[in-house]
Amino acid sequence: MFRLPAGWSIISLNLKTGLKRSNRATSEAVNSPKIPLSKRAQDSHKHGRTKVFVREIKPKVYAVGAVDWDRRLFDELIPLPDGTTYNSYLLRCSNTTALIDTVDPAKESELLNNLKQVGVDKIDYLISHHAEQDHSGTIPKILELYPEVKVVCTPKAKQYLQLLLHIGEDKFMPVEDGDTITVGHKTLRFIYAPWVHWPETMLTYVKELQILFTCDLFGSHLAGSDLYATDEARVYTSAKRYYAEIMMPFKKNIKSHLEKIRDLDIEIIAPSHGPIYPRPKLILDAYEDWTSDNVKNQVVLPFVSMHGSTAKMVSYLVDALVERGIEVMPFNLPRTDIGELAMSLVDAATIVIAAPTVLTGPHPAAVYAAYLTNALRPKARFASIIGSYGWGGKMVDTITMMLNNLKVEMIDPVVIKGLPTEEDFAALTGLADQILAKHKEIGIA
Ligand code: FEO
Numbered sequence: 001m002f003r004l005p006a007g008w009s010i011i012s013l014n015l016k017t018g019l020k021r022s023n024r025a026t027s028e029a030v031n032s033p034k035i036p037l038s039k040r041a042q043d044s045h046k047h048g049r050t051k052v053f054v055r056e057i058k059p060k061v062y063a064v065g066a067v068d069w070d071r072r073l074f075d076e077l078i079p080l081p082d083g084t085t086y087n088s089y090l091l092r093c094s095n096t097t098a099l100i101d102t103v104d105p106a107k108e109s110e111l112l113n114n115l116k117q118v119g120v121d122k123i124d125y126l127i128s129h130h131a132e133q134d135h136s137g138t139i140p141k142i143l144e145l146y147p148e149v150k151v152v153c154t155p156k157a158k159q160y161l162q163l164l165l166h167i168g169e170d171k172f173m174p175v176e177d178g179d180t181i182t183v184g185h186k187t188l189r190f191i192y193a194p195w196v197h198w199p200e201t202m203l204t205y206v207k208e209l210q211i212l213f214t215c216d217l218f219g220s221h222l223a224g225s226d227l228y229a230t231d232e233a234r235v236y237t238s239a240k241r242y243y244a245e246i247m248m249p250f251k252k253n254i255k256s257h258l259e260k261i262r263d264l265d266i267e268i269i270a271p272s273h274g275p276i277y278p279r280p281k282l283i284l285d286a287y288e289d290w291t292s293d294n295v296k297n298q299v300v301l302p303f304v305s306m307h308g309s310t311a312k313m314v315s316y317l318v319d320a321l322v323e324r325g326i327e328v329m330p331f332n333l334p335r336t337d338i339g340e341l342a343m344s345l346v347d348a349a350t351i352v353i354a355a356p357t358v359l360t361g362p363h364p365a366a367v368y369a370a371y372l373t374n375a376l377r378p379k380a381r382f383a384s385i386i387g388s389y390g391w392g393g394k395m396v397d398t399i400t401m402m403l404n405n406l407k408v409e410m411i412d413p414v415v416i417k418g419l420p421t422e423e424d425f426a427a428l429t430g431l432a433d434q435i436l437a438k439h440k441e442i443g444i445a
Contacts, residue, residue: 298349353399
């Protein structure tokens, strides 16, 4: 039988009795006091139905989304070692109700049950920050059940929602940057944030509540029983992985979004993946750092080796760099979680790709790593290539061409024939010296 994890705080609205938790001060809500399960929720458990968990993050502001504990891949590409969440929020004030984003279609029933649990019989506004289906995929069902709702979004999001979900023209209420709507006594201001990773995204700021709803921005793929970023070290790591995999190619745009929200009074940042930030400084400072031009005294070393020669070169270079006080992050590509590789690229000053040749070109695992690195556009300043070949090929030319998005200075590759000799190891010593010298030039070593 399912047991409520320790520390869960459940806001349960019993439809029959109308019993509900009274409005609380924010600090109480953030401290997540334990609230007993309602009779309705207990019945849900008894009959094996979907569990219903609704939590109040501020008076009349509810988290009504879903936790996806089991999802292990996003976009059939991004590993999710810790699952994810699809956060949806409900604001009720006077007679007006706004739903902020929906959930992935796989979790539709959980959102609908949560809305039932809160007793929602009418939704005036559905604020769609972002048209990607993990947040928008349940909009058609909401429109079916609550036909009066207007979908509030950017004009570009409207185009994508029509394209991807075939939503009718009459359902939309497009808004411009800075536009506001009122939900009871609360003012919702929309802040355009294009290219968080899609072109149509916006954020919502509620001044009276000092909440910033940010959809993907500041998110993390982290399923958990804690609604809040209480374990800050864990959430930081998860948010960094998320930034690396999804946002890093757009860091210039994200920097401008950070400028745009810098002067807002923000007590809570509520993203649409992962925990809510009751201490926004945690994630705001992290994003300032990640999107800055600062690099660290680190070398990322994705490698693949078929018969051990390239592996010997990698092992030697790792030792030589460590001896010079440089942090090294080697990734054995056929066994690597690409999310870990992406995360390592956020701060590193230098990337060295190591590969043997296969059919005259680089090993396909190295091609994949080079393609991914190029697509993620990390802020690295230097790059090089090492590897061993049998009878020639164009490994260096191919990998160099594949890194054409990066603004890096190439350091002379060390590419050798067969098993490395003392002379080859000396060349790797030279490469380590050059990397150290470059890091010193930019003041990080
Ligand atoms: Fe979480 Fe870009 O969707």
